[in-house]
Amino acid sequence: MVLRSGAKVGPAGGWDKAGAAAGVGAVAVLLTFVVWAGTREGYSHVDDSISQLGARGTSGRWWFFAVNVAGALLIVVFAYGTHRRLPVGLATGVFLGAVAFGASLVGIFPCSGECLPRTRDAHSAAAVFTAVMIVGFLLAAAWGLRRNGPRSLRYVTFACAGTNFVLGIAFLVWDAEKGGFGLLERLFWASAYLWVLAASWAIIRATRRRKPPAFDPTVLQRKLLRSPSAWTHSAYALFSIVHADQAKRWIATAVDPVSKFVLPDDGHPAYGSATLALTCAGLRALGVDYRGDDAFGQGMRARAAALGDVGESDPGQWQKHWRGDDTHLLVWIEAKDVQTLKHLLRAAAGFAGSSGLSLIGIDYASSRLNKALKPEDHRGFRDGISQPWVLLNNDEKASDKRMGGGTVDPFGRWRPIAVGEFVLGERDESNDVARVPEPTQIFEHGSFLVLRKLAQDLVGMGSFVHAESQRLGVLDLEEQLLGRRHNGDLLDGSTENTFTFGNDPEGLACPLGAHIRRANPRDALGFGMKLSTRHRIIRRGNTYTNDPNALPPWKDGLMFLAVNARIEDQFEFIQRLWLNDGDRQRLGATRDFVAGSSQATSTTVIHTAGGPLITSPIPVFVRTMGGEYFFAPSMSGLRALANW
Secondary structure: OOOOOOOOOOOOOHHHHHHHHHHHHHHHHHHHHHHHHOOOOOOOOOOOOHHHHHOOOOOOHHHHHHHHHHHHHHHHHHHHHHHHHOOOOHHHHHHHHHHHHHHHHHHHOOOOOOOOOOOOOHHHHHHHHHHHHHHHHHHHHHHHOOOOOOHHHHHHHHHHHHHHHHHHHHHHHOOHHHOOHHHHHHHHHHHHHHHHHHHHHHHHHHOOOOOOOOEOHHHOOOOOOOOOOOOOEEEEEEEEEOOHHHHHHHHHHHOOOOOOOOOOOOOOHHHEEEEEEEOHHHHHHOOOOOOOOOHHHHOOHHHHHHHOOOHHHOHHHOOHHHHOOOOOEEEEEEEOOHHHHHHHHHHHHHHHHOOOEEEEEEEEEEOEEOOOOOEEOOOOOEOOOOOOOEOEOOOOOOOOHHHHHOEEOOOOOEEOEOHHHOOOOOOOOOOOOOOOOOOHHHHOOOEEEEEEEEEEOHHHHHHHHHHHHHHHOOOOHHHHHHOEOOOOOEOOOOOOOOOOOOOOOOOOOOOOOOHHHHHOOOOOOOOOOHHHHOOOOEEOOEEEOOOOOOOOOOOEEEEEEEEEOOOHHHHHHHHHHHHOOEHHHOOEOOOOOOOOOOOOOEOOEEEEOOEEEEOOOEOOOEEEEEEEEEEEOOHHHHHHHHOO
16 A cells, blocks of 8 residues: 655745755756766767766766765655655655665666676666666556646656556666667666656645636626625515416526616616526426425525524514515616616516516615715624635736635635635535536536525614623623724724734634624634635625514614525535534634524623623524525526526
């Protein structure tokens, strides 16, 4: 069995640079000696062995000794660098060490006479041993790299291993009297050292930061990954599919680039857009046989207990247009002003009226803007900060302000999050492409949407914060519970968004139970950001005010919308294990102050230099009024659905 090496990922260290340089140096030393010493009169590069350049009594005797000893030392350093950085296996390093040992013996014991493998002396035995070890390290490297490692290095390794295996056998049985032994020997060494050069280059490449490929967002429906900040007004229209064939024709018309449903009257798409998404029941109503028994297949109401939607948030208490089994289609509209929003909404309703669709209900929302025209929530906190940074094919650069929404790579630098975390059929943070549900022509390049209507008891929340602030003597209690100042700055006054929590394990700078720390722990869970990066979501919600269908104190709230590729592992994971349960933040069975479950009250802890402060039991300030899981196909997916 071949033991794996570390295959370390990250910036170049001293041993990495030394290993790569040693590999190149070993090749250069031997090549220089062979070319220089081979110019002597009577020597044939085709028929004579390299060892004859350093045979007893020749002028190159001590040079040959120095070259072999120097080459042996360089190979040892190269072997360590290779084992440290590339997944070639420990056996490869052992064989390379044996090659270095054999090369030393070849230099210490010079040959005499013809210097051929069949000669029975110490030099020939050392040469045969070295040749066998060379074949051994190449075969071991080919085995170690068969599944992992750079693809180009795998190809070079397989080619060199096969070539040297054949040449090694020929090397041992060759009849030197027929001539050509020198050429055979040089081919053998050339094949081995070609791998050394390739591995040296692979070491350097393994220490270089790789920029993930950009993604073309035009294959998606608009505004899934990002939308213009000027689109401050939203509408969420729910429809039921009454006649499947007519509904498919309506979808075909909706994705037509000249359709008035997609574009406002003036034909300028920058003023707003409509996005179509379907529930699992909606896909089935159109004839798509989705058989998954996952969160999307079950629907949000079936997942209520896990999400903490109990008591007043129980689905049986949701608003009427969210309680039915006939919710099939969502038309999610964003626009720059009320006039454009109404236009798109009239277009959607107008098409639906004669296209096999029945309107169930509409919810409205709009961004609250502060004096600087930046979005804020109902409590006056700056909103929309730290959205995931996804590399698209436009103007993202390393200095982009969005990089704080990315993740830190092993090099300690910020990079974008893989688009596969939000779009099906693309490479994700595990460097893999997850299976796309059937039929792939509909689901590929689509995204799952989580839509929840969350009412907030703003008066009760304010009264609680005021009373607890006086009791605990903490003037900025609400900011401590959120983890930011009202203007969006960190609690320590920093305005930099590329912060991490790894250097604040006790929660003195940002409390362990703060909302921003629970919703996105960054590196607080250990192992860099690997334990949190795969649970990111793109938040695309908006606030609403004075809902005519709600009673006090639940008339204001948030239309929460999340974009993700795996509902259970992203939105539900965050809700169940980070917001509803504080175990992973070392907080015990506590819930998040802002977005935790609607279950029994619990306390939370504010960590200070003087010791922990424990709040009184926190009442329920957030109530779920409705919600559902939707799937937003890509543009090609919508066309495939229209023709299904």
